[in-house]
Amino acid sequence: MKVLAAMSGGVDSALAAALAVEAGHDVTGVHMALSRSPKTLRTGSRGCCSVEDAFDARRVCDLIGIPFYIWDFSQEFLDTVVTDFLAEYRAGHTPNPCLTCNQKIKFAALMDRALALGFDAVATGHYAQVVGGRLVRSADAAKDQSYVLAVLTPDQVRHSMFPLGGMTKDVVRAEAAARGFSVASKPDSYDICFIPDGDTRGYLGEKLGARTGSVVDEETGAELARHDGYFGYTIGQRKGLNLTRPAADGKPRYVLDIKPTTGTVTVGRAAHLDVLGIVADRVVYPSGPVEFPLRGRAQVRAHGRSTATCAELDSDGSLHLSLDEPIRGVAPGQTAALYDETDTTVLAAGKIVSTRRRGE
Secondary structure, rough: EEEEEEEOHHHHHHHHHHHHHHOOOEEEEEEEEEOOOOOOOOOOOOOOOOOHHHHHHHHHHHOOOOOOEEEEEEHHHHHHHHHHHHHHHHHOOOOHHHHHHHHHHHHHHHHHHOOOHHOOOEEEEOEEEEEEEEEEOOOOOOOHHHHHOOOOOOOHHEEOOOOOOOOOHHHHHHHHHOOOOOHOOOOOOOOOOOOOOOOOOHHHHHHHHOEEEEEEEOOOOOOEEOOOEEOOOOOOOOOOOOOOOOOOOOOOOOHHHHHHEOOEEEEEEEEEEEEEEEEEEEEEEEOOOOOOOEEEEEEEEOOOOOOEEEEOOOOOOEEEEEEEEEEEEEEEEEEEEOOOOEEEEEEEEEEEEEHHHHOO
């Protein structure tokens, strides 16, 4: 097959490209430029898409003997990922920009261009597997990335290759070192790539401006603090609340609700974070058509545990999840991924629009 390898400059995409070559495919490497003014160097595991990352990707392609190109997706990235990120926080939600990037850039803009140029598939370094056209979890449970890929369409899944899906991270690093890749020990990137210093609150304040408001107690309605931006808070947050008085029971308080219209952030007891019901819209089915109702497993964070659930589809196409056990701190804007009852195959995913807490 003619394969386009998406090269981030890290060890995972490097080995994925090498394995595609060794499997006999006709491979071309591409590094996606996602910033109009990329930083020259990375700082440890912070950020990605730097000039250094592009050079690292090129060196790997030279070693394995494949062509290398840089494709500019900076405008598409700004118009979709960054714009969506800011809009979601402005609405009081908690988005995951990596899912948006996978959905709109890596497996949409990149794949569309690849298929238009005659490539049969796009290979990436994600830890997931495609089995019989279905998206399933990686063999390495600790590194599994099927959740962040759950937003793909069946056609995108069919045209995807994940050569690392059956491997562990330790094996990947060892295999990369055996091939002489300088990125074999390069740290993984775990921060939001367009906020390389990790200061999300500072970035949002700069982009969205000051939005002063109150932090209030759920039970008494008393104002406990003032803030300069409700978008600096997220459901389930405990630290950085700067409350003026302790709770009556002396226990910590957590963010329970955010009202962007008034700028009010409500805090309360940890038990009030327990969610037993989830409604999600913009539902996609990466492994093909699904028959509802069904029993399955729900996951709402990239590396969170899954929870047994009953899943139903409403007449408007929204996904309703009734959880057997509560999940703590679920926020609108997050993605809910639905797996089959064996917790291996991704059946559906949607953006969370509302939740039902314990006692509601």
